[in-house]
Amino acid sequence: MADVAIRVEGLTKRFATVTALDRIDLDVPSRTVFGLLGPNGAGKTTAIRVLATILKPDAGRAEVLGLDVVHEANEVRQQIGLAGQFATVDPNLTGRENLRLIGRLVHLPRREITRRADALLERFELTAAADRPVRTYSGGMRRRVDLAAALVNRPPVLFLDEPTTGLDPYSRNEVWAMIGELVADGTTVVLTTQYLEEADRLASRVAVVDEGHVIANDTPAQLKARLGSTVIEIGLADASTAKRAHDVLAHAGTSSPELEDSTVRLTTHEGARLLVDALRALDGEGIDPATLTVREPSLDDVFLALTGHHAEEAAA
Amino acid sequence: MSAGELATIAPPGRRHVTPTLVSDTLAIAWRGVVTYRRVPQLLVFSTIQPVVFVLLFTYVFGGAIHVPGVDYVDYLIPGIFVQTVVFGAIATAIGLATDVQSGLLERFRSLPMARSAVLTGRTIADLFRNVFVVILMAGVGFAVGFTVHTNAAKFIFAMLLVLLFGYSMSWVFATVGLAIGNPEAAQAASFPAAAISRYARNSCATPQRSNACSRS
Secondary structure, eight states: OOOEEEEEEEEEEEETTEEEEEEEEEEEETTSEEEEEOOTTSSHHHHHHHHTTSSOOSEEEEEETTEETTTTHHHHHHHEEEEESSOOOOTTSBHHHHHHHHHHHTTOOHHHHHHHHHHHHHHTTOGGGTTSBGGGSOHHHHHHHHHHHHTTTOOSEEEEESTTTTOOHHHHHHHHHHHHHHHHTTOEEEEEESOHHHHHHHOSEEEEEETTEEEEEEOHHHHHHHHOSEEEEEEOSSHHHHHHHHHHHHHHTSSOOEEETTEEEEEESOHHHHHHHHHHHHHHTTOOOSEEEEEOOOHHHHHHHHHSSOHHHHHO | OOHHHHTTTSOSSOOOOOOOHHHHHHHHHHHHHHHHHHOTHHHHHHHHHHHHHHHIIIIIIGGGOOOTTSOHHHHHHHHHHHHHHHHHHHHHHHHHHHHHHHTHHHHHHTSSSOTTHHHHHHHHHHHHHHHHHHHHHHHHHHHTTOOOSSOHHHHHHHHHHHHHHHHHHHHHHHHHHHHHOOHHHHHHHHHHHHHHHHHTSOSSSOTTSOOHHHHO
């Protein structure tokens, strides 16, 4: 592995009765995108807040570019940018004013503030809206100005907390493209997401977080390989029919089927062939499927495979 | 890990950090003043109320209230000054609670700035607003017949005292706003404190007489 941009050892954070982070260990290689994948309440945001020096950990340590997030917090703040669901901009200021405010607060020279604000507004296609209050922006524009604000100090390390949650597909693709550009320019990005697709698309390494634990830390390809690239869900009329279908498919031995209520789920790398085999086997036994779904694995499937329980249950 | 391992990633220089309270305070205060300019409702609504009070007590209730030895307007207006800055300080609580809720404070906390500037900047912006409001109220006061019985220097000193009082109230309400972290709740929580400081005084009428303000 090349250089390590962020090193986390035994990081623990408790809130009253909840342990949000339970002895987390992570290494983030520099100039890559590192994904923290997990459901709401898994501890992803807490991890980002500790790394961004907003929260102090209860135990363990974390270093950003070799700087301790507790003892060298102010030095860390010089090296990072933060954007996402919880770090925002002032809705009453214009886009330009927000960027200038950040520029002043990171102590850039006046001329440099103007230069960078103009450059960022242009890069994020906000020049036309630059002098309108942010409260008049659309969701996508708002997210772009958030991202721009995180980049004013040209941080080598960028933290993005669910950068695309709530965005339409077009804006989401734009944000993805920008993240790609930043990494190409040498930035290390740590992002949290609830979407396997997003982690797969952007991250070169993904840590799956569940109830404050890292339950997997791998490349997206490896994660998916463990899981299978296609999920086939066969819905049946009732639970007893489903049980029969499950037994038929298990007997056929094409893949290990999972039974849940009146649905049988197959996870495979050979979706097309398995689908034909499965339907043929069911038809042979005179079982008619009520519904049929063929899809890419979701976060919930990853969770089910890794933890044996659904992502929603983990969030509760 | 050694620092050397990371030397290639970290940009050279700028490792030395001295949080600059003064420049950060000015930046945050600038933001506050721009907000008042951008959302004039914040100013208008905090000034309409005292103006209405002045007019109401001078022309409607004033005739029924007699304060021995003093012209009623001269008795009322100083109280209104104090009331105005106390109610203005609620804006400090609401503003900070809004920043907590929106996540703006989270961003500030991730920046290499002096953290206290969030408070010093906000209170200074509110001080600027109070200067504007106090001047306006003085204008309204003089328009309804308020007269200064001492001299201009003492009047200005009194105004500075009002501003100082307002500034200190801003810090009290800043605590409320930060502790509560929700703008609506912060407003509700601020009201009793502000109301006590208004009604427990006897600026509208003398205690011996009808307690006119409290009933209004």
